[in-house]
């Protein structure tokens with residue numbers, strides 16, 4: 001059995017540093033090979049695109065905004081597991097509702 005999976009970071013696509021993958025009906029999306037990569041991607045986005053300042057391992061601050069604390073690296077992002085063909089992915093938490101992927 002394959003244990004491959006992908007992780008969605010939640011970063012807007014134009015800022016995501018992940019690799020593209022395809023779904024049944026959607027435009028190619030980007031994902032990451034691990035939760036840690038997804039975390040890094042989103043952290044980078046917050047700093048580079050949103051102007052947050054990193055003040056801790058997973059804490060980010062921006063003037064006029066509450067401090068953002070990200071999910072732990074090992075659990076960050078939305079995990080996708082490989083489909084039967086190995087080329088499609090769907091959210092593990094939504095198995096059965098194929099094709100609809102948030103993020």
Ligand SMILES: [Zn+2]
Pocket residue numbers: 008009010011015016017018030031032038041042
């Ligand atoms: Zn990303």
